[in-house]
Amino acid sequence: MASRALASCVRSVARAAARLNHGSAPLVSRQRPLSVLSCSQRTRWTQPVRISGPSVLQRRHYGDLPPLTLGSIEDRVMYVLKLYDKINPEKLQTVSHFMKDLGLDSLDQVEIIMAMEDEFGFEIPDAEAEKLMTPAEIVQFIADKKDVHE
């Protein structure tokens, strides 16, 4: 019973993947098959169903944002900082300290952390926020919170 339901899901996924692979070589011959489901003799279908790994994985339709990477986090952090009017974009580097190198004060640092909260969509508590003094530390903190490894 469960195997029949599973096999039907696999068949619809393979069919969708085959539809998306239009114009190119057939599914089975091109990619390395990840697994082969052979149905038992009690089911109606007699052909094995092949799932092709990479193309199926690329076409999953989850309702979520693209996964974060360390590089993308750093790009977004630097972009937001360059938009801040009190920071000189030429002098800004990943390791530049807000107070010592860029001449900002603690009020500006609060504004910067709030801009980061808005950009990444999650709250940063005050106790940890006041310790983030360089863009590199912000990137590291966000990567820790969002479980981004590389």
Added chain:
Amino acid sequence: MILHTMARHSKLQKQVLSLYRQFLRAAQDKPGFVPRIRDEFRGNAAIKKSDVMHIEYLYRRGQRQLELLKDVNTKQLGTFSKSKEDGS
């Protein structure tokens, strides 16, 4: 009272910074408040750290104003400026 160095914030500094954060969050949707808030905090940043009475007075005043700002009936802030005209 604002910090230019890496020294840890005192309790009062932390309270002021958290008040600043609450103000900016409450003022995000209401036009005209953010420049006023920033000017007010930055102007008062020049107060000496030892002048605790003044700082605490401003802090309590800020808390009362934050309640007003968070009130639903507060919509926006505007200012009048007097134009310099010659004659009457």
